[in-house]
Amino acid sequence: MKLKGKTLCKLVKDEVLDEDLEGYKELLREPTHFCLKCGRACNDKKCLCKPEKL
Numbered sequence: 001m002k003l004k005g006k007t008l009c010k011l012v013k014d015e016v017l018d019e020d021l022e023g024y025k026e027l028l029r030e031p032t033h034f035c036l037k038c039g040r041a042c043n044d045k046k047c048l049c050k051p052e053k054l
């Protein structure tokens, strides 16, 4: 997956989601954490710049 290693917060900001839309959807499935800074949810805390457990 191309998105691996980058935070979701940054990916959205850089508008590169279209490059791996399926990968992005995977990250949003059954989210376990959300970003305190951006408010985004993700199932991998490494994808968030300021992760907080849901």
Ligand SMILES: [Zn+2]
Pocket (backbone or CB within 6 Å): 009, 035, 036, 037, 038, 039, 040, 048, 049, 050
């Ligand atoms: Zn963030």
